[in-house]
Amino acid sequence: MKTPRGGGEHGHHHEALKFSSFFFMPERPRDYLVLLTRFSVLTCLIVSVSLVLRATFLSSSAQDYSSYGVRFPAKAVALPPTGSVGPINISHIQFCIAGAAETWFDRSRYTSLWWRKSTRGSVWLDRPVRIPRNHSDIRFSIPIRVSDPGWTSFRFSSSRAAVRIARIIWDSYQLNLPDVRWFVMGDDDTVFFTENLVKVLSKYDHEQMWYIGGNSESIEQDVMHAYDMAFGGGGFAISRPLAARLAAAMDGCLQRYFYFYGSDQRIAACVGEIGVPFTEERGFHQLDIRGDPFGYLAAHPLAPLVSLHHLVYLDPMFPNKNPIESLQTLMKPYSLDPHRILQQVNCHDRKRQWSISISWGYSIQIYTYFLSATELTTPLQTFKTWRSSSDGPFTFNTRPLKPDPCERPVTYFMDGAEDVRDSGTRTWYSVKDKDYGHCGNSEYARITKVKRILVTSMKTDPEYWNKAPRRQCCEVMEGTGRKKEKELSIRIRKCRTSERI
Template identity: 40%
Template sequence: MKYKNGLLGHKDIGTYPYPLRRRLVLYILLPMLSFYFLYTLNLLLSSANHRQPCTTSTANHLSFTDDSNPNTKFTQTGLQHIVFGIAASTRLWDKRKEYIKVWWQPNRMRGFVWLDKPIGEFNSTVPLGLPMLRVSSDTSRFLYKHRQGHRSAIRLSRIVAETHRLSLPNVRWYVMGDEDTVFVPDNLVRTLAKFDHRQMYYIGSNSESHLQNIYFSYNMAFGGGGFAISRPLAEALASMQDGCLNRYPVLYGSDDRIHACMAELGVPLTRHPGFHQYDVYGDLLGLLLAHPVAPLISLHHLNVVRPIFPNSSTQAVALKKLFAGPVRLDSASVMQQSICYDNVNQLTVSLSWGFAVQVVRGIMSPREMEMPIRTFLNWYRRADYTAYTFNSRPVARNPCQKPYVYYMSEARFDAAKRTTVTRYDLNNTDRPACQWKMFDPAEMLDHIIVYKKPDPGLWDRSPRRNCCRILATPGGDQSSMHIDVGVCREGEFSQI
């Protein structure tokens, strides 16, 4: 290419003799090519140095590299990386500690129960089956101006920060819950392992009551249902929370105070449907039969609802039954719904694995069956279907459409077939007369047997309900129904 004054300000190269032109080309092009080569090499080396190395574990979770030591790789998050902070009061401790005993695993977990004052158990060794007991620090210096609340909310809101200040080693997550909150530990781990614990995370869920969320916030994790805070966020919270608390003396509870500080830190709530506040009264049956397609992480307010198994003397006894069987055998699948149909007898079957099976005469679509039946009342004790934060359906008025409920009575592992076997027995209750001339489960079907292979990697895949298949009963026995549950096969779905 020619320029007005020749190449690079010199005369036109074409006017020079050929040998001279060749030397000029070499003198000019070689430095340019060298510069391009070195520039490209530098970009490649820079990209390699800044790339974050990571490895994928057998459970499809990422193992992150410690920023302070790039040669050290993080292992997969486990229970040993979680510290629990449990809010408790001495007045309710004797009754509520039974809930903690249901799920606490002394040899696998770390955590503390934070009380308002010392109790007799402080003078003995660590109580068997319980976390360590501690007394919260004095909060009299903080302001509290809510007329209907109690200033203990300030003490409870500082539990995460006080737990963090204990400087325990190798902590990735701080999990907060109440004394009557029951966690499914392995499902909690499965959920937290999907997040980068080096980042600021505030993970939990809202209330089931629309008004509760309006009065407090849809952006707040309700503390009774439990929530998780990553270590970096706990550090930030501990450094600023005391000043933050004095800026919000008019708030009601502990969880809205934490949320106020989170708002100042600019960290939003990461919602997860497995945390359950259960701001309801009555019977959780409808909610547990149609659990979201997500791992069951926590249950709260169990002291104000009926025992989840109707023949249990207390709620704690019912929960021990759930944990001793289904949770132990296949925690990932507990309460997960599957829907299938008995076309011969025109029955709709909805299974909540490890808990109960409902059988409905007639064919109901999966869209209807995945909506909870309103067997419960709102937190403000109104039978108002608009008061919930989710879709629900009414209890059937037609006596012929009232579901038959079979509750889990036995859970075991068949080593020969490498599968779990759960049995569900009919809950015999008084039923109004039905004039339909069709198969009556109350007269014909005594129990249901469910076969399911354990699936610890269930939540490593994309969310989807398991499929269920009604099997032929041995010997044609109509007193029992046999069901196989598992991952849906190619082309399989809940066909009406």
């Protein structure tokens, strides 16, 4: 009987010979080539099987997170370079503004103060809002997006909204806008001074991982949250490479840090896991203070003003104006010389024995006696701490308002600003009562006779903040004519080589 092909005892013996032939000892040189080819095929087969098994294992491991409600990004997050070269400008920044549908129409007044057609980014809300038809208000032209609903699946301990706001960096990165170097987070009541923001970010290599912002002014806030953290209301900047890593890791971080209160705490913890430190820039202002911000703003640190937050909870910056009107007033000198806004310049009128402190574009203080440069650059404490409304401590030194009205300054606030020829500016200030009480001192009365102060200056050198910073000097110009006692003229200029304040 004929054995079927491949069957029976002889068939099994034939298959065994075929398998063993992989390892036969070659008798001719050509057989070495055959052996090498078969060995390569077997090696590739083993490697392929191993990779399939490993991928299956990793896939099953990732699925274990589903029980925690974690929603992974819909697409893989790559780490591409921006491919962008040349100096930074506003178009390289993508703003990621956190808002809420319930409060957007009121808070949008703050965003519209600084948002321009060249500004890129979005305001992220928790749900859609209805925009009025035939609108012309700029605040209704700011791009509005609704956060991806995946944020609702995460646990939280005290603030559900903080989860959504933290995840806005994920939402924003998924838009994949071209030529973005920096992602800047902020709240809908944060006011950015974008020219200065661009100047600050120009110091850093956007192809490296950077996490840049400001701390809280109240130590009780830093102790409760963190010192080495950028507070979100003041805004912070994340370079594109870090944003890519952060977007990929965000969902896992939200799950691990569900017990934190704020969105900025969650982001800081996730950035810490990536190993990137916090870089502080003193121009980002959370303004975790209560009451009158005058003393702090009138002694602004020697750094470009980048942002202001919490103004809705503070006394207006300017007397007899509401917060929005105050900011509109500040924006006028800012538009003329953005790098100089709020920069403090101090000088002494030796003839009258006066000390003069100028916060350019904002206010002027005149004292009837000499104060040192250190005292003048130390903020008057016209405010309290954010959480407990106490007298401190703060992350900077303060000096108290003296109980004697005669030892307090006569205060002037900016009324207007304009360009003058030869790339200069002129700002003028008028006296406004800060309710410091009545002083019968004759020298004090001499100051209060001055109803208007004119300040002239050259526009700030664009490279000013790229050099070692130094405060400029000022000098009082002698008046003439009938207005001599009622007007004072001050010129801001570079300090001379050996000049001291």
